[in-house]
Amino acid sequence: MQQIWIQKAGAPEVLRLQDAPDPIPRSGEVRIRVEAAGVNFADVLGRLGIYSDAPPLPYVPGYEVSGKVDLIGQGVPDFREGEAVFALTRFGGYSNVVCVPYKQVFKRLDWMNAQDAAALPLTYLTAYMMLIVMGSLRAGEKVLVHGAAGGVGLAVLDLCRIIGVETFGTASPEKHDYLLSHGLNHAIDYRNRDYERVVMDLTGGRGVHLVLDPLGGVHWPKNYRLLMPSGRLVHFGASSLAPGKRRSWWALLRGMIMLPFYTPLKLMNDNKAVIGVNLGRMWEQADMMRPWMKQIVAWYDEALFRPKIDRTFSFADAAAAHHYLQDRQNIGKVLLLP
Ligand SMILES: NC(=O)c1ccc[n+]([C@@H]2O[C@H](COP(=O)([O-])OP(=O)(O)OC[C@H]3O[C@@H](n4cnc5c(N)ncnc54)[C@H](OP(=O)(O)O)[C@@H]3O)[C@@H](O)[C@H]2O)c1
Incomplete structure (x- = not known):
């Protein structure tokens, strides 16, 4: 897999793309082959080294992804391989393969594309x-x-x-x-x-x-x-x-x-x-958030809104995505595409 690491606190250029072996899902986890990953201002704060919730550096940032399930851990009900999903990831979302506890994973509607789905969770x-x-x-x-x-x-x-x-x-x-x-x-x-x-x-x-x-x-x-x-x-x-x-x-x-x-x-x-x-402190309350997401998806289904995707950047251009956000150029969501 490929992951974008924050190597040390600093300017966007501290973001580095690195290869690693694909992770194996643990019990209760779903592995997702990522199609799009959301970029959020919290990732910028993490990169600057001023985000108190972030793990110690170096780490892989990223709060949300969309993609397809490609492997399922033990004890996971109700998901199948190949299913289109989106998920909350507490860090680690800047990756083309992620393992996520199934309670943080949501099914995509048939007509919900990968980019819209990656823009929804956070x-x-x-x-x-x-x-x-x-x-x-x-x-x-x-x-x-x-x-x-x-x-x-x-x-x-x-x-x-x-x-x-x-x-x-x-x-x-x-x-x-x-x-x-x-x-x-x-x-x-x-x-x-x-x-x-x-x-x-x-x-x-x-x-x-x-x-x-x-x-x-x-x-x-x-x-x-x-x-x-x-x-x-x-x-x-x-x-x-x-x-x-x-x-x-x-x-x-x-x-x-x-x-x-x-x-x-x-x-x-x-x-x-x-x-x-x-x-970011609600991850242990995934059961509480699921009905909220259900309502959001229902409104999406009724076409009452569509997230605005402003720009996409390749993983190799993650630094440019952070510059774009910090230069205040975005109107809506910025995504990374593997
Ligand atoms: N507590 C939570 O659970 C939670 C969750 C998500 C986000 N947040 C917070 O919500 C805020 C927005 O997040 P987001 O991901 O939606 O951000 P975003 O899409 O990156 O939007 C950022 C926009 O905020 C404005 N801005 C104000 N101060 C800025 C600064 N110092 N540097 C760059 N832009 C600045 C800019 O718009 P203008 O040019 O129009 O001013 C910029 O385009 C952030 O403070 C983030 O930490 C909190």
Whole structure:
């Protein structure tokens, strides 16, 4: 098999393609011959050496794949060789062969292609967990999502359209036309304007019901302020701690200084809720996530959404895929093809 390793913390060029013997599935595992692997911002954080959940370096990153089952371990019910599937992989997804516990593997619909399938697991499950499971979003509410044109951002917009809510999204201005055509109600150019002012102006000073914050640092207090009473703030990332292609101790320190401290009394008196979501810590709860994925696949089946695949890169070009993401060029999902 071929795998892409993060050899050491650093610029995208630390990614290296290496050969290894094919793995043998253990009891309860399914082996998948990979057709597409998702690239996520967490892989960038891992490459920079600032991702606390990552295994020690060197390691093979990657959270999601699609492909065909080619070998089945003992005790695996309900899968057969040759079946088209997609899966959550807790690291190791940048590989053309992976072994995955069967509970993290999902069957593809006949009309679901490999690229769409590889784009579903991490982004749509994260969006589902934030909006529906923990954010208790209801039709008619107002939602602010940052990084609206990224993989998670577009998944959030898809689910918001299905639920029927008013969406506010920040993104670089050249992405606004696409976002508006994709159903975003209010596109905010955060690079040239203060998004807190813009959201407050657009909502008559009331704020929104739900804010999804993947930015962290200086954005933590701003996003809390944007909640109306009964509002919920979901922390799910800290991309502001990774402003460049090498680790920045200054950005990390600044982020730590800005860490908010929510006391129970403050939350009670403000009538606000603060929520944390980290899908990477849900792997042991695969049984809990399966019904969520079932609903996502049902919406796909009804053609209520299709993931937007922005660009694919070959395994040999993995470094270029990371540059592309960090240069903020993507609108939607970036995939690696073996
Ligand atoms: N907690 C979880 O379970 C979970 C799961 C998945 C993702 N996440 C988090 O969600 C965020 C989005 O992830 P993703 O995989 O969807 O990302 P993505 O597709 O790579 O989207 C990234 C977009 O975010 C914007 N951005 C903001 N700050 C950035 C920075 N410092 N460097 C590069 N781009 C930046 C850029 O858009 P503009 O040019 O429009 O600003 C960029 O195109 C990340 O913070 C990630 O860690 C969390």
